[in-house]
Amino acid sequence: MAESTWSRWRRRQANGLIHAAWDRLREAGAVAPGTRFAERFAAFGEGSVIGFPTSTIYGERQIHIGEETLIGRWVTLAAGYGPHQTTVPPRALVIGDRCVIGERCGLVAHESIEIGDDVWFGQEIYVTDANHGFEDLGRPIGQQLGPHEPVSIGSGSWVGHGTVILPGARIGRHVVVAAGSVVRGEVPDNTVVGGVPARVIRTIEGRRDDETAAEFPELAASEGYAFGRARIGERHPRSSN
Secondary structure (H helix, E strand, O other): OOOOHHHHHHHHHHHHHHHHHHHHHHHHHOEOOOOOOHHHOOEEOOOOEEOOOOOOEEOHHHEEEOOOOEEOOOOEEEEOOOOOOOOOOOOOEEEOOOOEEOOOOEEEEOOOEEEOOOOEEOOOOEEEOEEEOOOOOOOOHHHOEEEEOOEEEOOOOEEOOOOEEOOOOEEOOOOEEOOOOEEOOEEOOOEEEEOOOOEEEEEOOOOOHHHHHHHOHHHHHOOOOOOOHHHHHHHOOOOOO
């Protein structure tokens, strides 16, 4: 039987109300400076936001977030093995200014994960500074803790969708990590890496500073790699119409 005009109208109205309510809930639940949730963090910079809903967030007192950083929904941010651990270093997880962390990423720090400024993540990226051991054949692997090895990601880098960054990885500045890579060890500045494990595919020769200034005057005038959202707002204000 065909749907009646009345049924279609009711379905349309219900659909609109549900989506309007969800949009308001996401806006109200977002973590931003001035909210109670943001005050849990060691640092939460101006212009930064964590989308709602989140996945798992704990150890906020050991998490530092810079300015104008966008962290997507369903993200895990963790410092330590659990929310009640008292031995976590004070700067276990540090995210710089103007970073973008895509949806469903997981950043799990036990001792030190440091992400520079203007680092952009795709979605579903996992970063950790500790893993499981497996040498004891008499114990389940899940009960064996591996060593803590600090992780760093240099400023201006881009990490593609689905990448896994393992303990001890030291990614340089201005690095492109191809989607689906598994990164460990040292990654030089200005390189493109990819694969399992990730290897250098090529070196980025780049352009001269004067070429960048001529083609992208806004970028040349800024002090960072990316256009911060505040700077974009200043140059391109929204219409009042």
